[in-house]
Amino acid sequence: MLALFYLFAAISVISALIVVSARKPVNSVIALVVCFLSIAGHYVLLNAQFLAMVHVIVYTGAIMVLFLFVIMLLNLNKATEPMKSLGMRVAAITGGALLFITLAAAIRQGVHIESANPFDAGVGLVRTVGHVLFTEFLLPFEVSSVLFLSAIVGVVMLAKKEKHQPEAPVEPLTEAERARRTA
Amino acid sequence: MEEGIITAIRVVPLDHYVLLSFLLFSIGAAGVVFRRNTIIILMCIEMMFNSVNLLLAAFSAHHSDPRAQVFVFFIMLVAAAEVTVGLSILVMMKRNVDSVDVNQLNRLKG
Missing domain, CATH: 1.20.5 (Single alpha-helices involved in coiled-coils or other helix-helix interfaces)
Structure with a gap:
């Protein structure tokens, strides 16, 4: 059982890293679907059968399909996304790592709970x-x-789609302005 | 098999679930800052939702209290509503500035 937990945990962490690092949005969506399915596996391990089913139906069945539809309808699957500046990326990675270290240090002595109820495996x-x-x-x-x-x-x-233009229509960005904002 | 699943709740220590959900939450939080594509930022937010859901479910199973699982159900409902609104904002953004780069959305900046 512990081996199954580690398997699902490895799958979810690796696919979560792929979500963040994939170049194309569709690859991110597929990796997130894998991540959600492994989390459904965790729910099954916790004997939370209701949550496992609802999770698969709602997240992988509805929300991720919605993401895929938006990507395909808007034709967003271009890998030409400009990256953030190097400092920003280093700050993001450092910040995430520090957040994890802080949270993990908070529970370094282990989580000891006294169950409020007698053990019942059928709660889920x-x-x-x-x-x-x-x-x-x-x-x-x-x-x-x-x-x-x-x-x-x-x-x-x-x-x-708005039929009437608002009183002050938003000017489309000029190329120079877009380049300036992207920089 | 049923016995195996029932004992699994006791076999896997709670710390493991706590650490796993911390890790997923940190990856999601870093991803929100790391990426510029709005759709991937939305997906990272979903991942953070899910890590919290997993934590709630783990504590629920260890406390033998079904109310936390109902809470997870409500979080899923709110997340579904949030995603539809977020994606429609994304569609509007694509239509107005022809890009899904969050750095284009700085009209409110002074």
Whole structure:
């Protein structure tokens, strides 16, 4: 079991590094799908079956397909993305490493928790989670539909092509201006 | 097999999950600063969401408390809504400045 954990952990970390370092966006998306599938494997190891299924359906099934559609429809799969300046890249790597070292140092003596409940391996089953979701958390569950409604309205409003130009139309960038900003 | 899965919760120490999710979170945070492509920045944010979800699920399994898993479910809902809005902003950005480079979005800079 520990070997399975290390396998899934290695897959998720390596694919996460590929997400950050891949030149083409489509390769990043595929690596992120692999990362999410390995995280679903972690959920299965934790016996969180409901989360594993919802994770595969929502993340790899819906969100990543949405990313792929946007990349393909907007034809973004060009590897010509200008890199950030060297100092910025070094700062990003150093910052990430320092963040990890700080967080890891905070738990260097190990995480010791006293379980609040008697051990029960069945907490992640659909039956248990569904029961809690539809009794204790019924109101937040219903309210989340309002969140989705507002997201739908916002997305339609943002992505709609404007028929009338606004009073002060945004000037398209000149080449010199774009070069100046990119530098 | 069922016994194996049930004991797996006890076999893998909690520290391992904590360290793994710290590592994924740090990679995501570094990626947000490292890249200029907006779509990859959005994906790094998703990765950070997922590391936190994994941490919540691990603590939930070790505490034998299903409420944290409901919490993860709600985080997934919010992340789905957030991604749709983020991607529509990206579509609008591509239409207006014909680029997905975050450095182009500096009109609010003084």
